[in-house]
Amino acid sequence: MMPPTEPVFSDTQLPPRVDVVVIGGGIVGVSAAYFLANSGRSVALVEKGRIAHEQSSRNWGWCRTQNRDERELPLQLVSMELWDSLPKAIGADMGFRRNGLVYATKSEKELATWSAWIDMARIYQVHNRVLTPAETKALTPGNEQDWIGGIQAPTDGRAEPTMAAPALAKAARSLGVTLLQDCAVRGLDIAGGRIAGVITERGRIAADRVLCAGGAWASMFCRRHGINLPQAGIRSTVFATTPGPQVTKGGLVTPDFILTPRLDGSYIVAAENRGNLQVTPQGIRYASKFWPTFVERHKSVRVSVGSSLFTGPEALVGKWSFDAPSPFERHRVYAPPPDPRVAGPALQKLKSVYPALSGVGVGGIWAGWIDLTPDSIPVISPVDALPGFFLATGFSGHGFGIGPAAGKLAAELIAGDAPCVNPKPFRYSRLVDGSNLRSGSM
Numbered sequence: 001m002m003p004p005t006e007p008v009f010s011d012t013q014l015p016p017r018v019d020v021v022v023i024g025g026g027i028v029g030v031s032a033a034y035f036l037a038n039s040g041r042s043v044a045l046v047e048k049g050r051i052a053h054e055q056s057s058r059n060w061g062w063c064r065t066q067n068r069d070e071r072e073l074p075l076q077l078v079s080m081e082l083w084d085s086l087p088k089a090i091g092a093d094m095g096f097r098r099n100g101l102v103y104a105t106k107s108e109k110e111l112a113t114w115s116a117w118i119d120m121a122r123i124y125q126v127h128n129r130v131l132t133p134a135e136t137k138a139l140t141p142g143n144e145q146d147w148i149g150g151i152q153a154p155t156d157g158r159a160e161p162t163m164a165a166p167a168l169a170k171a172a173r174s175l176g177v178t179l180l181q182d183c184a185v186r187g188l189d190i191a192g193g194r195i196a197g198v199i200t201e202r203g204r205i206a207a208d209r210v211l212c213a214g215g216a217w218a219s220m221f222c223r224r225h226g227i228n229l230p231q232a233g234i235r236s237t238v239f240a241t242t243p244g245p246q247v248t249k250g251g252l253v254t255p256d257f258i259l260t261p262r263l264d265g266s267y268i269v270a271a272e273n274r275g276n277l278q279v280t281p282q283g284i285r286y287a288s289k290f291w292p293t294f295v296e297r298h299k300s301v302r303v304s305v306g307s308s309l310f311t312g313p314e315a316l317v318g319k320w321s322f323d324a325p326s327p328f329e330r331h332r333v334y335a336p337p338p339d340p341r342v343a344g345p346a347l348q349k350l351k352s353v354y355p356a357l358s359g360v361g362v363g364g365i366w367a368g369w370i371d372l373t374p375d376s377i378p379v380i381s382p383v384d385a386l387p388g389f390f391l392a393t394g395f396s397g398h399g400f401g402i403g404p405a406a407g408k409l410a411a412e413l414i415a416g417d418a419p420c421v422n423p424k425p426f427r428y429s430r431l432v433d434g435s436n437l438r439s440g441s442m
């Protein structure tokens with residue numbers, strides 16, 4: 001199953017020409033389309049399935065500064081402001097609430113890492129707090145364990161993934177963006193070594209600039225055009241409870257589970273911060289680039305062989321015709337099967353810790369396919385070898401919270417406007433020439 005995402009109306013007519021085509025209707029693509037239209041550009045937003053049906057509706061909804069890679073922090077701070085201001089600007093609730101986040105731990109090492117991050121972030125005017133054991137207990141009522149401490153990010157929060165990207169897509173459409181759903185982009189139209197438009201399953205759209213915000217599909221899309229984009233996929237499973245009493249106001253990280261209260265009174269539960277790395281042809285191709293990251297994170301990643309070996313965004317597909325159905329139409333919505341082992345034990349643990357939740361059940365379980373880059377921060381950048389082509393992808397498991405600002409930055413780079421932050425850390429070239437590659441935090 002998938003979370004019940006707000007529906008968005010489509011346009012039916014393909015525009016013959018626009019200033020910019022945006023590929024992908026996740027949080028990043030819709031934000032880029034919104035900001036491009038807001039600055040007067042004509043835009044077509046083309047989505048092979050429906051708005052936010054892949055990662056952007058399947059996530060926990062966290063919009064956090066805490067534990068973010070320092071290179072992303074300035075952009076995340078822009079995003080936090082956008083989460084505050086966009087609902088007013090577009091006249092729609094995106095489910096954003098600054099309800100704070102609390103991390104509780106029994107590990108000295110973990111606490112030291114979080115505390116060091118808090119020290120670093122002060123220069124960015126981020127004032128998250130290290131908690132004493134007593135303060136941690138006070139902030140985890142009902143779950144008072146022998147915490148050695150914790151941290152609190154009082155101004156971090158959460159938006160509602162089923163609402164946020166659809167609300168922004170509707171706003172983009174009301175600014176004149178042509179919104180095409182169930183319409184895969186099969187490939188790029190290239191003339192004289194630069195972008196001339198895209199070829200969709202319904203025909204061609206001419207444009208001098210194209211942004212690929214295709215999430216987990218971006219590497220395959222680029223491969224078709226000889227552009228090397230190292231990406232790896234991690235399947236991540238979560239489940240939602242049925243509604244129950246409130247036991248925490250904001251998101252809560254504990255060694256047993258990660259708990260996220262939703263607006264309807266239910267919770268999203270992640271059993272542990274583990275993902276499932278499935279062996280795929282694309283993964284094998286880029287294994288050497290990802291090896292240091294996987295060695296560092298081996299405890300949080302389970303390796304297995306699954307159906308993704310033969311199908312999905314990382315299958316061995318490098319060539320397809322633009323005149324016949326492409327891999328993107330064959331997977332309108334990529335819905336990896338959830339790991340069935342996740343829900344039972346986590347629900348039992350949750351109920352034992354919080355007797356108040358003894359009546360809740362599993363309201364839904366799903367998985368999403370996370371798109372990693374070798375250094376765990378995204379690419380938001382032009383691709384110099386193909387003038388007119390831009391990427392905004394590889395959000396490495398934390399692109400929802402930063403999504404509004406990532407789309408804004410992409411729009412600014414495309415339009416040639418002054419960027420809201422220094423875009424250098426996100427340049428595409430680092431992934432192919434090896435510069436600035438270092439592992440960041442998830």
Ligand SMILES: Cc1cc2nc3c(=O)[nH]c(=O)nc-3n(C[C@H](O)[C@H](O)[C@H](O)COP(=O)(O)OP(=O)(O)OC[C@H]3O[C@@H](n4cnc5c(N)ncnc54)[C@H](O)[C@@H]3O)c2cc1C
Binds near residue numbers: 183221403
């Ligand atoms: C279980 C889980 C929990 C997470 N929790 C958090 C969290 O709490 N906070 C956080 O910040 N992040 C979180 N993330 C990560 C976050 O969801 C993603 O980083 C973010 O949604 C990525 O947005 P996107 O727009 O780049 O990609 P997506 O939402 O994946 O959108 C890409 C879109 O492009 C479309 N597309 C691809 N190729 C084509 C094509 N050729 N033609 C047309 N359309 C195409 C796809 O259909 C898709 O809709 C989580 C992810 C998962 C799976």
